[in-house]
Amino acid sequence: MGIRKSQESRGSQLGRRSVLGAAMLGAGGAVLGAPGAASADERVSGGNHGGGGYRSLPVPTVIAHRGTSGYRPEHTFGSYSLALDMGADVIEAGDLVPTKDGHLVCRHEPEIGGTTDVSAHPEFAGRKTTKSLDGVATTGWFTEDFTLAELKTLRAKERIPATRQRNTLYDGRWEIPTFEEVLKWRERESEERGKEVWIHVETKHPTYFRKLGLGLEERVATLLRKYGVDKKNSPVFLQSFEPTSIQRFDKLVGNPLVVLLSSANSRPYDFVDAGDPRTVADLITPKGLAEIASYAQGIGPTLDLVIPKDKDGRLQAPTTLVKDAHAAGLILHPYTMRNENTFLPADFKKGTDPNAYGDAFGAFKTYFATGIDGVFSDNCDTALLAREDFRQA
DSSP states (O other): OHHHHHHHHHHHHHHHHHHHHHHHTHHHHSOTTOTTOOOHHHHTTOTTTTOOGGGGSOSSEEEETTTTTTTSOSSSHHHHHHHHHHTOSEEEEEEEEEOTTSOEEEOSSSBOTTTBSGGGOGGGGGGOEEEEETTEEEEEOBGGGSOHHHHTTOOBOOSOTTTOGGGGGGTTSOOOOBHHHHHHHHHHHHHHHTSOOEEEEEEOSHHHHHHTTOOHHHHHHHHHHHTTOOSTTSSEEEEESSHHHHHHHHHHOOSOEEEEEOOTTOOOHHHHHHTOOOOHHHHTSHHHHHHHHTTOSEEEEBHHHHSOBOTTSOBOOOOSHHHHHHHTTOEEOOBOBOSBGGGSOGGGOOSSOTTSBOOHHHHHHHHHTTTOSEEEESOHHHHHHHHHHHHHO
């Protein structure tokens, strides 16, 4: 299509500008020329696919976490579209889980009692059950027990209504999107807006679903190939908390790949299942990062791995993760920045209401200064303004 050709030219220009901008900031906030600081071009080269289209993204990249989760129920087209309107660079438009009949849908978790109105449907009352989800007993309704047609009768609702009380206004407004609908939406929005729309896509609990005969990676790859977005320059990041899921993708598609990382003492569930004793702490050593770089282009660490907190929730000195990851050729897209006090480090809380907004701009400035390449945020408008402030500082 015409947009793809024009976008390639635009992407080349944007890539040069964004890399130059990052270099002028000192590789995203680090002092230019400081020991161990990678150049901006080195930082985004990444892995065995040699980088690609993601080089054209602004640095630091603003990633809309499940859309505009701070303003609309997450993983709905209302949430995704508002994020585009706000100007987010990338939309996380898919925590992918399967249906009983093998379709991929976008939900925070396979348990949907907290994100849909399923409990208000008496015809589905008998579907409520308790399952072991990655070793944790979980009670509710699960996508794999519903056909797609059945899920389409449900409507999304706010996941944390006590915190995001205004989001409840939109409960019942949108249905559950399928991944194929997201890919069609991405293509349509790219055409209408005159620029390529980027998305981040996550496989949820891939080991759990593979054991149910509902492997995720092959289904994702089939749809990516169908819509022509399975290559190294394609505007689709693929991510997972299970490294073996990313290794599968590395053999199936050329997309930029990201390994998500939880707390340092946690173990990816595929490691638990395979008897691999390593923890996230092992994965973020220079040796562990070099291994990740052999099959992925980036990592998505929790922000606590970038700047840990003390027992009172206050920020301590940054770790060496940013420097070490960049030295391995990996980009970093940490998660998740939110505006509410309850989610902010103690240093940036304001007042005593946990649901009130704190000093999110101060928090963004602190995290950006570490040299991270991007950040997931529930409030992408705040993130974009914070980036503007950071660039002008």
